[in-house]
Amino acid sequence: MTVSPTPLSPASLEVGGLAYAYPDGHQALFGVDLTIGRGERVALLGPNGAGKTTLVLHLNGILTGGAGTVTVAGLPVGKRHMAEIRRKVGIVFQDPDDQLFMPTVREDVAFGPAAAGVKGPELEARVHKALAQVGMADFADRPPHHLSFGQRRRVAVATVLVMEPEILVLDEPSSNLDPASRRELADILRSLDVTVLMVTHDLPYALELCPRSVILSEGVIAADGTTGDLLADEDLMRAHRLELPFGFDPKSVKV
Amino acid sequence: MHVPDGFINAPVSAAAGVVAAGAVAVSLRGARRELDERTAPLAGLVAAFIFAVQMLNFPVAAGTSGHLLGGALAAILVGPYTGVLCVSVVLLMQGVLFADGGLTALGVNITDMAITTTVVAYLVFRGLVKVLPRGRRSVTVASFVAALLSVPAAAVVFTLIYAIGGTTDVSIGKVATAMVGVHVLIGIGEAVITALTVGAVVAVRPDLVYGARGLHRPLKLRVAGELVDAPDTAPAPVAARGSHRKVWITGLVTSLVLAGFVSFYASANPDGLEKVAQDKGIDSKTEKHASDGSPLAGYGVKDVGDARLSGGLAGVIGVGVTVVAGSGIFWVLRRRRTADTSPSQITETV
Amino acid sequence: MGAGHAHKLYRHGHSPVHGLPPHTKLAAVFCFVIVVVSTPREAMWAFALYAVLLAAVAYAARVPAGFLLKRLLIEIPFVAFAVLMPFVAQGERVDVLGMSLSVNGLWGAWNVLAKGTLGVAASVLLASTTELRELLLGLQRLRLPPLLVQIASFMIRYGDVITDEMRRMKIARESRGFEASGVKHWGVLAKSAGALFIRSYERGERVHLAMVSRGYAGSMPVIDDVSASRAQWSYALTLPCAALVVCLLGWLL
Numbered sequence: 001m002t003v004s005p006t007p008l009s010p011a012s013l014e015v016g017g018l019a020y021a022y023p024d025g026h027q028a029l030f031g032v033d034l035t036i037g038r039g040e041r042v043a044l045l046g047p048n049g050a051g052k053t054t055l056v057l058h059l060n061g062i063l064t065g066g067a068g069t070v071t072v073a074g075l076p077v078g079k080r081h082m083a084e085i086r087r088k089v090g091i092v093f094q095d096p097d098d099q100l101f102m103p104t105v106r107e108d109v110a111f112g113p114a115a116a117g118v119k120g121p122e123l124e125a126r127v128h129k130a131l132a133q134v135g136m137a138d139f140a141d142r143p144p145h146h147l148s149f150g151q152r153r154r155v156a157v158a159t160v161l162v163m164e165p166e167i168l169v170l171d172e173p174s175s176n177l178d179p180a181s182r183r184e185l186a187d188i189l190r191s192l193d194v195t196v197l198m199v200t201h202d203l204p205y206a207l208e209l210c211p212r213s214v215i216l217s218e219g220v221i222a223a224d225g226t227t228g229d230l231l232a233d234e235d236l237m238r239a240h241r242l243e244l245p246f247g248f249d250p251k252s253v254k255v
Numbered sequence: 256m257h258v259p260d261g262f263i264n265a266p267v268s269a270a271a272g273v274v275a276a277g278a279v280a281v282s283l284r285g286a287r288r289e290l291d292e293r294t295a296p297l298a299g300l301v302a303a304f305i306f307a308v309q310m311l312n313f314p315v316a317a318g319t320s321g322h323l324l325g326g327a328l329a330a331i332l333v334g335p336y337t338g339v340l341c342v343s344v345v346l347l348m349q350g351v352l353f354a355d356g357g358l359t360a361l362g363v364n365i366t367d368m369a370i371t372t373t374v375v376a377y378l379v380f381r382g383l384v385k386v387l388p389r390g391r392r393s394v395t396v397a398s399f400v401a402a403l404l405s406v407p408a409a410a411v412v413f414t415l416i417y418a419i420g421g422t423t424d425v426s427i428g429k430v431a432t433a434m435v436g437v438h439v440l441i442g443i444g445e446a447v448i449t450a451l452t453v454g455a456v457v458a459v460r461p462d463l464v465y466g467a468r469g470l471h472r473p474l475k476l477r478v479a480g481e482l483v484d485a486p487d488t489a490p491a492p493v494a495a496r497g498s499h500r501k502v503w504i505t506g507l508v509t510s511l512v513l514a515g516f517v518s519f520y521a522s523a524n525p526d527g528l529e530k531v532a533q534d535k536g537i538d539s540k541t542e543k544h545a546s547d548g549s550p551l552a553g554y555g556v557k558d559v560g561d562a563r564l565s566g567g568l569a570g571v572i573g574v575g576v577t578v579v580a581g582s583g584i585f586w587v588l589r590r591r592r593t594a595d596t597s598p599s600q601i602t603e604t605v
Numbered sequence: 606m607g608a609g610h611a612h613k614l615y616r617h618g619h620s621p622v623h624g625l626p627p628h629t630k631l632a633a634v635f636c637f638v639i640v641v642v643s644t645p646r647e648a649m650w651a652f653a654l655y656a657v658l659l660a661a662v663a664y665a666a667r668v669p670a671g672f673l674l675k676r677l678l679i680e681i682p683f684v685a686f687a688v689l690m691p692f693v694a695q696g697e698r699v700d701v702l703g704m705s706l707s708v709n710g711l712w713g714a715w716n717v718l719a720k721g722t723l724g725v726a727a728s729v730l731l732a733s734t735t736e737l738r739e740l741l742l743g744l745q746r747l748r749l750p751p752l753l754v755q756i757a758s759f760m761i762r763y764g765d766v767i768t769d770e771m772r773r774m775k776i777a778r779e780s781r782g783f784e785a786s787g788v789k790h791w792g793v794l795a796k797s798a799g800a801l802f803i804r805s806y807e808r809g810e811r812v813h814l815a816m817v818s819r820g821y822a823g824s825m826p827v828i829d830d831v832s833a834s835r836a837q838w839s840y841a842l843t844l845p846c847a848a849l850v851v852c853l854l855g856w857l858l
Contacts, residue, residue: 017476019476023462024460024461024462030476031476057814060817060818062814062817062818067476083820083822086817086818086819086820087820089818090818091814091815091818093811093814093815093818095811097766098808098811098812098814098815099815101296101759101762101812101815101816102762102828103738103758103762106828107828110826110828111816111819111821111826111828112819112820114826114827114828115819115820115821115822115826116820123828145765159819160818160819163819163820259680259717259720259721259724259725260638260641260642260720260721260723260724260725261641261642261716261717261719261720261721261723261724262717262720262721264642265639265642265643268642279750279753280750283750283752283753286752287752292813292817292821292822293809293810293813294752294756295752295755295756295759295825296759296809296810296812296813296816297806297809297810297813298756298759299755299756299757299758299759299760299762299763299809300759300760300763300767300805300806300808300809300812301802301805301806301809302756302757302759302760303759303760303761303763303764303766303767303805304767304801304802304805304806306760306764306767307764307767307768307771307801307805308798308801308802310768310771323798328802332802332806333806340752340753340756341756343753344753344756344757344760345760347753347757348757348760348761350728351631351728351731351732351740351744352614352732352737352740353614353679353732354676354679354724354725354726354728354729354732355679357638357642357720357721357724357725357728358634358635358638358724358727358728359635359638359639359642359724360724422646422713422716422717425690425693425694425710425713429693447791447795448791448794448795448798451791451792451795451796451798451799452795452796452798452799452802453799454795454799455795455796455798455799455800456799456802456803458799459799459800459803460803460806463802463803463806
């Protein structure tokens with residue numbers, strides 16, 4: 001299941017020299033460089049406060065104004081291509097309550113394409129397809145707050161898939177999920193044919209889903225390599241406050 | 256203070272409706288300037304916050320409790336336009352969903368409680384922030400005064416509306432005394448809690464408070480473990496502060512002098528204040544609601560203590576009116592000078 | 606005030622009134638209240654007829670009288686005000702049970718009580734037969750500025766979420782032995798209010814991020830729309846039209 005990036009087409013994501021400070025003065029990024037090829041699945045690891053979420057918010061131009069550049073599928077992130085960029089970069093946020101802001105599941109999934117001008121039967125078809133991809137087609141007319149947490153997370157993924165994105169960015173996809181929901185989500189993610197960047201503390205999940213990992217620490221990329229190698233490097237892991245669950249040995253896992 | 260149907264006659268209700276619609280339209284445009292595309296979610300969440308905070312009961316003494324009205328708080332935290340929108344939406348939903356405030360009186364209620372409180376509070380707040388030395392304490396003090404004045408100002412506006420379109424001929428002096436008197440008391444509570452709340456927000460997220468913005472540090476790059484300055488990409492626009500300061504000080508001093516004059520004049524004509532005071536305390540107590548703990552819980556009655564009034568209250572009316580008028584005029588002047596001729600300020604202040 | 610579906614004021618049902626499109630109901634209630642307010646206060650019988658009209662609507666909507674009456678309690682502060690009017694108003698006075706009351710004040714009190722009560726009753730009927738989601742669609746359909754409708758819908762979607770946060774903060778305070786009992790505790794409560802504001806605002810920012818990430822650029826796409834047939838309109842407008850007849854009679858007689 002290794003997917004090598006095709007050298008001819010532009011990379012899905014290129015980040016160069018990215019630095020950013022929040023309005024309250026706190027600086028989160030200190031020069032991030034990262035390239036992700038088309039079709040790759042990459043895990044973004046790092047301790048709390050390393051700047052992971054800040055980096056994610058730069059990918060579709062929500063945060064701008066610092067130093068450095070972000071390019072998505074050859075398009076620079078900036079005011080000029082913003083609509084295009086936001087269609088290409090699908091971000092699934094950590095709290096599904098933030099992401100699901102419409103009164104019903106169907107309306108919520110329809111929000112993105114409807115905002116892009118899709119209407120009528122085509123809209124219905126796309127909504128149905130996206131919900132079917134995450135196994136939530138039967139819940140279309142339910143209000144989001146009546147769903148379980150795992151179901152809400154899957155609907156949140158559908159709200160992004162319906163946009164047919166170039167790159168899917170997931171912020172802590174496995175947080176607050178019970179083991180069954182966690183496995184179901186992994187199956188869904190594996191079945192998708194898109195570039196994935198997954199921000200996570202869940203190291204076994206990263207190993208399971210992502211061949212490659214990068215470690216973000218103190219606002220810079222501190223390591224970049226195959227997930228198995230990084231997790232097996234005990235000194236590196238300790239230096240960046242990353243810890244494997246008790247009894248978990250990455251070398252014993254066959255990916 | 257939610258006015259029901261039939262309290263104000265139809266023509267004046269309609270006129271107030273037009274004023275309210277105009278002000279809301281102006282605020283919609285203004286809020287887009289304040290928040291651009293973030294208007295809907297942010298104003299919606301702030302409206303939900305105002306709604307929730309109106310249910311947060313503050314114990315006063317022996318069983319009675321009060322709650323925040325929120326106009327001043329909204330204006331200070333999110334700016335006047337967004338503030339007007341949030342409080343208007345809260346009033347609209349209260350009218351449509353809870354039948355609190357009549358549908359035909361919606362214009363009166365919005366003019367009174369959404370527009371007057373936020374605009375007065377914001378003008379006073381900005382005026383004080385400009386005059387006082389920069390710092391957290393000044394923001395708190397300015398919030399206190401702004402909230403203190405905003406509530407009686409709403410009472411004054413209500414009295415004016417009542418004077419024009421009231422359906423009973425209770426003498427205006429009596430209505431003014433009762434309304435303003437009671438609302439000075441409410442205003443004190445509102446002021447204390449608004450100031451403390453703003454203080455709490457300033458301490459944690461100063462960037463969220465309208466009056467306490469503009470603290471930046473240069474960006475750094477971590478190159479091989481060393482921090483170096485990043486090239487400055489967007490130079491911050493330098494605002495000309497000093498020139499306005501004089502205008503604001505002059506404005507505040509003038510309005511204080513005027514306020515003193517008006518209050519002297521007003522207290523020279525007490526109009527039987529003492530007598531009315533006792534039988535007109537619009538007295539009510541908090542109610543326990545059946546649906547406790549729900550958003551409707553405690554959605555009962557504004558708490559108001561007994562109204563103990565004295566002749567000095569007339570002075571407070573004067574202060575309220577004059578500060579509003581004075582600040583309004585100076586705001587218009589300032590806007591003219593900055594050549595940003597938006598119709599908003601003219602319709603609101605004239 | 607549930608997030609979208611059930612609010613506590615709403616009574617689920619399938620009556621003809623429940624089935625009407627929301628904007629026709631809103632328009633009907635609004636027109637009805639305008640008519641009521643413009644009725645001369647001397648025509649006491651007209652107000653009785655209005656009450657009968659509302660009772661008929663309540664019957665058609667199968668809203669029980671007890672439910673309706675309980676909801677009228679919201680009016681109490683202004684009832685108190687109305688009760689005072691006969692004592693403080695000016696003009697000619699009459700003696701009732703040994704008290705000197707102003708005739709004008711009595712009329713004024715009657716005016717406020719009658720019109721206010723009818724207005725509240727009409728609004729209560731509207732709220733108890735219309736779901737929140739529908740109300741918003743109705744307001745949108747009646748050409749309320751879209752931004753205002755959006756703000757209202759976000760307020761409703763997150764009203765519960767924020768109230769829940771407030772409740773959790775209260776539980777956290779009480780778990781640590783804090784019980785607000787007087788003015789000296791205002792500081793603590795105000796800090797909670799401040800924290801609540803920050804949480805609300807930050808959630809607003811996150812919701813906004815989620816929206817722009819999906820292509821939001823200032824206007825909400827219209828996904829569902831409501832429409833009403835001529836029959837539905839005429840059915841809904843029966844109430845204000847009947848009221849208008851009563852009102853005209855009130856002016857003429």
